[in-house]
Amino acid sequence: MDTSPSPSGTRGAGTRIVPRSPSPQRRRRRRRDALLFGALIAPNLIAIIVFSYYPAIYNIGLSFMEWDFVAPSPEFVGLENYQDLFTDPSFLQILMNTLIFTGVSVIGSLVGGLVLGSLLATKVPLTGFAQTMAFAPHMLPGAAVGLLWLFIFDPNYGLSRWAFSLFGADSPSWTTTSDWSLWAITLAYTWQRLGFVTVICYTAILDLPKDLYEAAALDGAHGWKLFRHMTLPLLSPITFFLSITGVISAAQAFDIISIMTSGGPGVSSSTLSWMVYEEAFKNFDIGTASAGATVLLVILLVITWVQVRYGDKKVNYS
Secondary structure (H helix, E strand, C coil): CCCCCCCCCCCCCCCCCCCCCCCHHHHHHHHHHHHHHHHHHHHHHHHHHHHHHHHHHHHHHHCCEECCCCCCCCEECCCHHHHHHHHCHHHHHHHHHHHHHHHHHHHHHHHHHHHHHHHHHCCCCCHHHHHHHHHHHHHCCHHHHHHHHHHHCCCCCCHHHHHHHCCCCCCCCCCCCCCCHHHHHHHHHHHHHHHHHHHHHHHHHHCCCHHHHHHHHHCCCCHHHHHHHHHHHHCHHHHHHHHHHHHHHHHCCCHHHHHHCCCCCCCCCCCHHHHHHHHHHCCCCHHHHHHHHHHHHHHHHHHHHHHHHHHHHHCCCC
């Protein structure tokens, strides 16, 4: 069939347009772009596989083994490690400690960070200094934070003794009694993370559109009403991000627990991350430690999925 254009510059009614194949230059350009893309992502991709996915998969494999670091090779025992873990009377308390520690620290730091970030955004005097002081706890290593709060919680010489004496009461033994040890490490960790959340919220509030606030002010929205119906919805992507990262970070907390209570007394302040350390490097029970780490991984995956599945619906990205 003749597909030449008609004299008027249009094709005939029965013509069929055959797509042109890419030119050799375009094909070479596409291959070059693909190779460049692969070269750019390869280092990060390899690092993620080697340092994240492979250890997680290897740990799951070890959870079905019995090993003490001394035997030449692990011995397969099936689900025995999980059976021992779930039948251990202290495991339920450790699991509850982990949930309480994570939930209170994430909610406390998020609420406190929103309040402090809003106050800093109002341009109070010495805002720069206040912002630096608010962020300072996040810059301190966990060991330093633990030592600082050990002094604060000292019932004989610490600031806790002075604070309770104002009300005519004695300071409790925060880190040496089972009633207070979990709350001691929770307060210390929440204080450390509070600075990071404050600076993130403060920066996000400064980036909010000012015209919306001016229009809301003209409609009579002020104070708590403005914060609840305007600021919080606009900050929902930030709070969504902070809640997910906060849960993951708190569930892996180790250094503050090590310095302040070492998981004691008993298991009153022990979390899953601390239990994994004790089973692996104190009891040399690698199988049980790996089983505990796998349980922690599953819990984090479930919590993150729930946050993404239901929390994302309430996030306002516009």
